[in-house]
Amino acid sequence: MKPRTRLLAGIAVAVLSTAVVWPDRTPVEMPAPQRNQEAGAPAVAPPASVPATEIAGAEGASSAAEAIAEADPTEMPPTPVNTDPAALAYAGPDQMQSRDAKPPHALSVARPDLDAITVEADSVTQIIDLYRKGNIAEGDALAASLSGAAARTLVEWIAIRHNGSHLGFNRLSAFLADRPDWPQRDITQRYAERAMWRQKLPPATTLSFFSRREPESADGKFALALAYQQSGDKESEKKAHTLVQDAWRNDPVDRDLERAIRESFPAVFTADNNRARLERLAFRKDWTSAQRLAADIGPTEVKLLKARMAIDRGGNMKAALNGLNAAERAEPLIQFVEAQELRRQGKREEAAAIMLKAPTKRDAVVEGDQWAKERQRLARGLLEAGKPQLAYDIIKPNVAVSEADTIETEMLAGWIALRFLDKPDLAAKHFTAAEPHADLPTSVARVAYWRGRAAEAAKNAVDADTFYEAAAQHVTTYFGQLARAKLGKTDLPVNPPVTGDVLARASLEKGEIVQAIRLLYHLDERRIATLLLDELARNVQGADTMTAVAHIAASLGDTRAELVVGKRALYRGFPLDRTAFPTSGIPTFETAGDSVEKSMTYAIARQESAFAADAVSSAGARGLMQLMPATAKATAQKAGLPFDVDRLTSDPAYNATLGTAHLGELVGYWRGSYILTFAAYNAGPGNVRKWIAAYGDPRDNGVDTVDWVERIPFPETRNYVQRVMENLQVYRHILSDRTALFIERDLRRGAFQ
Incomplete structure (x- = not known):
């Protein structure tokens, strides 16, 4: 388990026991x-x-x-x-x-000076509109007249969001350096990397830029590789080759960049690297690039790709495979799509026979997550067909790359071993293997709960209770709640509202991000504001400051803003339960027909x-x-209510x-x-x-x-x-x-x- 995950339960008990809402709040959007x-x-x-x-x-x-x-x-x-x-x-x-x-009583705090923040709102609106239309020069000219720091930073961020590929390296890198706490840094960095190699910057500039960060794109990897190459020493040349090889095998590469790579690093274009890239292009269904590359590699690859494309596009699989010999059909490029198509046709055991011959090591497959997902689908289908051992054999190899698919593969393998093969010790190994990859409350509780189930099945009551207790700390999660029930706990200790710290909020209110958020809400640009709010919640340190972010979200009159901050807080181990489960999103409404408990309405709407x-x-x-609309109309008629399709989005009480x-x-x-x-x-x-x-x-x-x-x-x-x-x-x-x-x-x- 990751160190931060181990602290979640302790933080939950010691840091906060309450969560926030300010009296100045109203409903939503999304x-x-x-x-x-x-x-x-x-x-x-x-x-x-x-x-x-x-x-x-x-x-x-x-x-x-x-x-x-x-x-x-x-x-x-x-x-x-x-x-x-x-x-x-x-x-x-x-x-x-x-x-x-009815928001709980909150601390009295001086409200932000909205007039000062929004004094240049009209100009900001014009600038945003210009940047969205691609009128960079006009937008820049008007932006130069802004006096507010928050407004200036905001419009520059929006300029990058909409026109980053047309801005120069100096401008992009300056924003990264000066505003490290603004969101979508990875996108800004990719734009900067693109500009870097197109502008053919000096090696010293490139090396300086990457001394503080790793390349995010093929453009960045190539630019850094060129800088290494020009240094002349063998170690740098080795680094350069590794970077470009990684870019060629794994990243999107356009025609211009491909030509530049071929000129500067011809040794990268080996049969193995080209084959790996061909597979990746096929998974991404970039058929134009794939066909061009296959033609460069040779006639066998052209034939393989033609068959892959035909099957992927819904053609007759038997006809597509007829021209391939046994060795060609054993290529991963074909194995994946053949197994997938057989599964879709309901021929699960035939699909399994192919999948059992496929690569089982992470470094032997391209697009490991797609292979992992296909194994998950096939394993579930085999369970449905009454073949649990075969299902386990299919899911056992974990070729996933992402944390989410790594967890999903291990948890599915463990569940099959526990519930269908009656092998709790084997199940425990898979659940344990998932644990280091679980750091969100939902996945932490899930792993701990199933480890408890495995221990219980193995007649190890002490360990079972230990795992259930660990899961039960996460009271707002499904598996945490199931674990509480397993322990005989009949209560759900949801944290009450927090009063918060006035100084922490006052400090945040003075910052550029919060002022930009308030300006965006004034301009009814809520979706953009939510990105900033989530970034703020992602980065702040300490319980008081996180609580202050929740207070600010509550003051915006947007339930979605509260939800975003509340979720981020729970993810980080700050139990702001009331912020993560807001009650301001549904107005008073009349009941009609057969109703349900109010809690269900909120649970569904959330x-x-x-x-x-x-x-x-x-x-x-x-x-x-x-x-x-058809369902709403039928329900309205049955309940004896008038139906108006426009009211479904204009009148939340009606909805x-x-x-x-x-x-x-x-x-x-x-x-x-x-x-x-x-x-x-x-x-x-x-x-x-x-x-x-x-x-x-x-x-x-x-x-x-x-x-x-x-x-x-x-x-x-x-x-x-x-x-x-x-x-x-x-x-x-x-x-x-x-x-x-x-x-x-x-x-x-x-x-x-």
Whole structure:
């Protein structure tokens, strides 16, 4: 376990026991999810198509809001969601009467001088508009007249965001040096690296720039390699070769840069390096570059790539492979796509036979995360086919590169070993292997919980309790809550609001970033402001300062801002629970039809739209609860309410009324089951019925509900159910002041008598 992770529990107990809200706050804004509909289901319209991203055994579900537990709080992509069912609702622990949040009493602090901050707002608006249109010269001329430091820095940052590829190295590097605490430094650095080699800067300048940072791009690696090359000594030449080889094998390289590399470093273009690059281009579906490179390598690669392209584009696989001999079909370039296509066709054992011959070492594969994901999908499909040992054999090799896929592979292997092969010691090895890669509360709690389950299965009660206690420290997470239940803990100690430190907030209010945030909110540029706010929360040190950031977020009148800061705080070990689970995002609304407990409405809205009243997804899902218009219309008609599609995004109370009524329909349709309700809301009732047929009904007392959720083949839906379930527990506490933990009961709701 990483050192910082070990401290989380201690920090949670010792640093803070409360979380923030200032009296000057109001609602929201943000992206939106996607929904599925199904013909013939109660009170709903015909189906919308399932999203097109492939996932575990069923190509079709797209990224979910906050996709996977490790998602960055500033990036909450669309969610595949449902628009089906009807009938009764469960009257839960709290009545369904939503109300405006009443912020707790906060410290009195001098409000920032908004007039001073926004005095140049009109000019800033003009400058931002000019930069967005690419009018750099005009924007620069007007920016020169600004007197406020925060305004000047802000517009320069926006100039770089929109026009970085057209700015010179000196300007870009100066911003990096002078404003190290502003966000998207990696993007600014890539622009600077691009300018560096195009401007052919002196080696001393290049070496000085990279003395403080590593190259982020192929441009930067090449520029630094040129500087090393010109030094003339063998050690520097070796470094230069290594840099350019890494760039050629792994990074995007345009035609100009490729020509420059060929001229200066011809030794890099070996058969092995070219083959690795060809595979990477194929994974990225950059067919133009791949075809050009294959032609340079030779006729065999041209033939292999032609077959890969044909299969990848949905052509006849048998015809595509006919021209290849056995050795060519054993090439990873072909193995991956053949195994993938066989899995898609439902020929799982044939796919497994190919995958078992594929490379099993990280350094032997290109795009290890894509191989890892394909192994995960295939292993789950084999489980469904009743082949747990073969599933384990497929998932056992961990070729993942990213922390997220490394964890996912080890956890899936461990779960299969524990729950399907009855090998707790083997499972424990995989869970232990995942631990060093887990540093977010969700993943830390997940690893500890399953280590506890493995120890419990091995009849080691002492170790089991130790692991459960470690997981239980993370009270706002699904697995932390499950661990508390395992220990017999019936409470959920959510942290109360924090008063905070006046001096810490006053100090932050004087800083450029906070002044820029307030200026952006004045200009209604909330999304850009949120990037700055998250960067602030990412970098500040100490509990008082983090609490001050939460206070500032609360004062902006934007629930999403609070959510971003609260999540970042929890990720860093500062338990600002009330900031991470805000209650200002849903206005007072009327209930209609079959309603549900208020906590569920908040749990869904937090996950669906991050309380974005005007969110519209790419599939057309709208507003706070991300309702499809057809579903909203059907629900309105059933409830005897007028329907107005525009009000779904303009009137959050109206959206909440219809969304809550629709949730009531779903709960009734699934006879009280919260698991099935949440899964159907995300992936559609048709998929849920398939999963019931394949894995059993979680309402059946003989079905382990935790395992049932783990078996959901769509990563997005699996994550969604877990996140909404954990949200539900926390919001029950916050909205009703009830500390009881109901997660086991909620997982079993609707159980057959």
